[in-house]
Amino acid sequence: MDNPRTVESASTDMIGQTPVRESSMLADIKSLIKVGIINSNLITTFAGFWLALHFTGSSFIDHWVTFLLTMAGTALVIAGGCIINNWYDRDIDPIMSRTKNRPTVTGTMSLSLIKGLGISTSLLGVVVLLFTTVEAALFGAFGWFVYVVLYTMWSKRRYTINTVIGSFSGAVPPLIGWAAIDPGLQLEAIILFLIMFIWQTPHFLALAMKKKEDYKAAGIPMLPVVHGFEMTKRQIVIYVACLLPLPIYLASLGSIFLIIAFTLSAGWLVLGIYGFFMKDDYKWATWMFVYSLNYLTIMFLMMVVVTLPFPF
Numbered sequence: 001m002d003n004p005r006t007v008e009s010a011s012t013d014m015i016g017q018t019p020v021r022e023s024s025m026l027a028d029i030k031s032l033i034k035v036g037i038i039n040s041n042l043i044t045t046f047a048g049f050w051l052a053l054h055f056t057g058s059s060f061i062d063h064w065v066t067f068l069l070t071m072a073g074t075a076l077v078i079a080g081g082c083i084i085n086n087w088y089d090r091d092i093d094p095i096m097s098r099t100k101n102r103p104t105v106t107g108t109m110s111l112s113l114i115k116g117l118g119i120s121t122s123l124l125g126v127v128v129l130l131f132t133t134v135e136a137a138l139f140g141a142f143g144w145f146v147y148v149v150l151y152t153m154w155s156k157r158r159y160t161i162n163t164v165i166g167s168f169s170g171a172v173p174p175l176i177g178w179a180a181i182d183p184g185l186q187l188e189a190i191i192l193f194l195i196m197f198i199w200q201t202p203h204f205l206a207l208a209m210k211k212k213e214d215y216k217a218a219g220i221p222m223l224p225v226v227h228g229f230e231m232t233k234r235q236i237v238i239y240v241a242c243l244l245p246l247p248i249y250l251a252s253l254g255s256i257f258l259i260i261a262f263t264l265s266a267g268w269l270v271l272g273i274y275g276f277f278m279k280d281d282y283k284w285a286t287w288m289f290v291y292s293l294n295y296l297t298i299m300f301l302m303m304v305v306v307t308l309p310f311p312f
């Protein structure tokens with residue numbers, strides 16, 4: 001599994017000195033597991049879990065242990081995948097300003113410890129999910145395999161469709177949450193998967209535009225590096241437009257949700273099209289990236305809010 005372009009050890013620098021970095025172990029761990037991405041993925045996992053309760057007429061109180069196992073198991077599987085992703089990318093992360101302070105680069109944690117942590121955390125996560133349903137554990141293992149093997153080790157460094165491949169993994173957490181309650185899934189579960197699958201490309205391509213020079217220096221064939229900004233902006237707008245009709249399939253969540261969902265999607269599309277008239281592509285890409293995070297949070301939290309049992 002070793003990466004041929006591996007830095008033998010990040011624990012010492014060129015003259016054998018261990019680089020010292022003013023950062024706590026906690027900061028290193030948070031950076032290693034990509035805590036920001038985990039937190040957001042747990043929102044979509046919980047939305048899947050909650051809507052499965054809603055559509056099967058089950059009560060949260062009767063499933064609070066399953067809830068804890070689902071959230072813990074999913075967090076562990078994603079954390080394990082992110083740790084191994086960082087371990088594998090230790091040769092390119094020093095080149096990119098965004099990733100050069102990770103412990104896999106600075107050497108504040110040993111690479112063997114990081115590799116062991118990644119494998120054990122991943123395995124623990126799948127085992128914990130097995131205590132919910134086998135299907136939830138299988139979805140977790142699938143998402144891990146796509147992220148670590150098909151995205152990180154295979155497509156990320158070779159093809160511009162790496163983002164599409166990675167999107168299969170990022171769209172899995174809502175299915176983990178749903179399958180923990182209802183292993184057979186329902187149409188609504190597939191719609192959650194599709195929203196996440198489509199959302200990730202504009203989310204990431206906006207970031208890839210901002211970090212184009214970093215990715216170019218690291219030799220990563222992200223779309224803006226290979227095909228430039230105009231093609232990337234067109235792809236972003238097409239993907240955002242594809243999000244527009246999806247809430248129709250969640251009409252059973254009621255008119256308040258539909259109005260909010262359409263407004264969110266239409267707003268993102270208008271901002272996307274505005275990008276063809278803006279002079280500052282970097283400012284536009286920043287707006288699109290920030291909008292993507294708010295879109296995700298509001299959309300999935302609203303799915304829970306509109307299905308809360310009243311009175312609370």
Ligand code: HEM
Binds near residue numbers: 044171293
């Ligand atoms: C193809 C799939 C995806 C790619 C390539 C991708 C890529 C990235 C990258 C490179 C960053 C910057 C992280 C950093 O600078 O450390 C980021 C940030 C972020 N991503 Fe994504 N991401 C993807 C999917 C997702 C998914 C599925 C979620 C949540 C459900 C998500 C949520 C976030 C959040 C919340 C941030 C900002 C917080 C942070 O920087 O830690 N991403 N993404």
Ligand SMILES: CC(C)=CCC/C(C)=C/CC/C(C)=C/COP(=O)(O)OP(=O)(O)O
Binds near residue numbers: 086099140143152170
């Ligand atoms: C069940 C399961 C494991 C789901 C995966 C959820 C998840 C981590 C989604 C994000 C996918 C992704 C491609 C992140 C960016 O990695 P990157 O290597 O491009 O980011 P980097 O450059 O910041 O390291």
